[in-house]
Structure formats: structure tokens, C-alpha cells
Amino acid sequence: MNRAEEILFKEGLKEENLLKLKKVSKGEVHNHCSTGMRFSAFNKWAGGNAIQAPKRMDGVRELNEYIFNEVNKRIRNEEDIAFLIEETVKEAIEDGIKILETSIDCHELMNFTQHNNFFQIILHIKDKYKEHIDFRPEVGMAITTSREDLDKYLIPCIESGVFMSIDSYGEETTDGYKRLKEYYKYAREKGLKLKVHAGQFMVAENVRTAIELLEVDEIQHGIGAASSDYIMGLIKERKLRLNVCPSSNYILGAVKDIRNHPARRLFDNDITITINSDDLLLFDSGVSQEFLLLYKLGLFDEDELNEIRKNALAL
Numbered sequence: 001m002n003r004a005e006e007i008l009f010k011e012g013l014k015e016e017n018l019l020k021l022k023k024v025s026k027g028e029v030h031n032h033c034s035t036g037m038r039f040s041a042f043n044k045w046a047g048g049n050a051i052q053a054p055k056r057m058d059g060v061r062e063l064n065e066y067i068f069n070e071v072n073k074r075i076r077n078e079e080d081i082a083f084l085i086e087e088t089v090k091e092a093i094e095d096g097i098k099i100l101e102t103s104i105d106c107h108e109l110m111n112f113t114q115h116n117n118f119f120q121i122i123l124h125i126k127d128k129y130k131e132h133i134d135f136r137p138e139v140g141m142a143i144t145t146s147r148e149d150l151d152k153y154l155i156p157c158i159e160s161g162v163f164m165s166i167d168s169y170g171e172e173t174t175d176g177y178k179r180l181k182e183y184y185k186y187a188r189e190k191g192l193k194l195k196v197h198a199g200q201f202m203v204a205e206n207v208r209t210a211i212e213l214l215e216v217d218e219i220q221h222g223i224g225a226a227s228s229d230y231i232m233g234l235i236k237e238r239k240l241r242l243n244v245c246p247s248s249n250y251i252l253g254a255v256k257d258i259r260n261h262p263a264r265r266l267f268d269n270d271i272t273i274t275i276n277s278d279d280l281l282l283f284d285s286g287v288s289q290e291f292l293l294l295y296k297l298g299l300f301d302e303d304e305l306n307e308i309r310k311n312a313l314a315l
């Protein structure tokens with residue numbers, strides 16, 4: 001790891017200098033690409049009619065409501081999908097992200113008469129920015145997606161060879177995790193890395209269910225695990241990485257007081273964590289900003305944050 005970058009990163013934190021932090025290599029491994037850009041860029045694309053997300057939201061319900069009304073309703077064609085993906089990649093480059101794992105919902109296939117056009121758009125963007133960023137497309141879907149849709153949209157994405165990982169998100173239901181089991185198994189056979197949202201709203205048991213049913217490599221959020229020594233033990237035993245998003249947790253009400261964010265407890269229990277933005281459009285805080293926030297809150301010191309930064313750059 002580059003020593004000069006380590007020095008610059010720690011200086012950036014101590015001086016509260018965002019520009020320095022942006023210059024340092026970082027990874028972003030929990031990001032959703034239809035909401036991965038700043039509001040200003042999104043609103044310009046939306047013709048100036050977009051509404052900004054509220055500063056505090058009532059969990060996944062209000063989050064989904066916003067995404068449905070402000071984002072999904074505006075997606076009409078192939079160019080719209082291309083814009084959202086490319087803008088997310090450009091935003092990550094601007095923040096000094098060198099490895100970007102961002103989920104693209106498999107339902108986006110609906111907007112393409114030819115499946116191959118969808119895959120080509122993604123590959124084109126990957127190639128266009130390859131000098132600046134290692135963009136690793138991830139296929140995503142809601143945990144509650146029906147079997148019919150999984151067969152119709154997820155399977156072609158898994159088989160395309162374009163996606164390097166899989167993630168599912170939204171309402172955490174045991175039925176949903178159970179339904180996904182065979183699809184995750186298939187994704188594994190095809191060489192994809194497995195991730196899942198679990199424990200986002202502090203329900204430790206969901207983390208256990210997701211780990212045991214889906215046999216994932218990484219958990220998105222997973223902060224619920226901090227309340228259970230048993231589940232933290234399970235995470236360590238399986239060497240799972242937890243991709244944490246502090247501002248998202250606070251704004252959606254999962255964490256009431258950000259000064260007590262469970263990332264600290266997870267870290268103290270030797271769990272590998274990374275720090276991520278989740279949805280830049282909604283939470284308005286990139287990875288560099290998240291690091292600075294955690295430093296200013298006094299949750300971690302500069303050496304600990306540097307260690308966490310490197311976790312997202314590990315292959």
C-alpha cells in the first residue's frame with residue numbers, strides 16, 4: 001500500500017481537508033447505481049423538476065417511496081439507464097474511488113428490447129473509465145422479488161458474464177431470503193461474489209438468517225450483528241466483510257445517535273468493515289465525507305480509519 005497516500009489520508013483527516021481525502025485511493029463496495037450521483041447532476045438530467053430527499057426518513061418505506069417517485073418514474077429508455085450508471089461512475093472517480101462495486105437492478109432489463117444492449121452499455125462504461133477506476137458491475141434486486149421476475153431478469157444477468165457480484169436489498173424477509181437461496185447458489189457457480197443487505201435496521205437475527213441461508217461473502221450494513229456476540233462470532237468465523245454506511249443508517253433512522261454508531265463495536269470485535277455512501281443522491285455524503293464524519297465524531301482515530309480504508313481496497 002502506498003505510504004504517501006497513508007500520510008495524505010491521515011493529514012486530510014487531522015486537517016479536516018476534504019480535498020486531500022479525495023486524492024487518496026479508496027474503495028466503494030456498497031453503492032446503488034441508480035442513486036449514486038449528487039442531486040445537482042440528477043436534477044439537471046431531470047430537467048430541474050426533481051425534489052430533494054428529506055433530511056430524515058422513516059426507514060426503507062420512505063426510501064423506496066422516494067426512489068419510486070423521483071428516480072424510477074423518470075427512467076424511460078436505454079439512454080436513461082446509461083446516464084445513471086455513467087454518472088455514478090463519474091461521481092466515484094471524483095471522490096478518489098479506485099474500486100467501485102455498484103449494484104444495477106436486474107429489472108432495468110425491462111427497458112431493453114435486446115438484452116445484449118443492456119450488457120453492452122455496462123461494458124462500454126467500464127471500458128471508457130478503466131484508466132481511472134476499476135468499475136465492477138454488481139447485479140441487484142429487492143429481497144422480496146418474485147420467482148417469476150428472478151427467472152426473467154436475474155438469470156440472464158447472472159449468465160451474461162458482465163456482473164462480478166450479486167446483492168439484494170430492501171425489506172428483509174425470511175421468505176425472501178429463502179426464495180433467493182437457489183439463485184445465490186447459481187450465482188456462486190457462475191463465479192459471482194455474494195452479498196446481501198441484512199441487519200440494516202438492527203435486527204441481529206436477519207444477519208444470521210442471511211448468512212446461513214445464502215452463504216454470502218459480505219453483508220451490506222449488517223450493523224444489527226453488533227448486539228449479538230454469537231452472530232459477531234459467526235461473521236468472524238466465516239471471515240465476512242461488513243460494508244457499512246453511517247449517514248444512511250442515521251438518516252433512515254436505523255441508528256438514533258450517530259455518535260454511538262455500531263461500526264465501533266464491530267471494529268472492536270475484530271470484524272472487517274468498510275465505509276460506504278449507499279445512495280449519494282439521497283444521503284449527500286461520499287466516501288471521503290463519511291471518513292471525515294467518523295473522524296470528527298471521534299468514533300475512530302486516523303490510524304483506524306486508514307486501516308478501514310484499506311479494507312475496501314483488498315482484492
Ligand SMILES: [Zn+2]
Binds near residue numbers: 031032220
Ligand atoms: Zn444499500
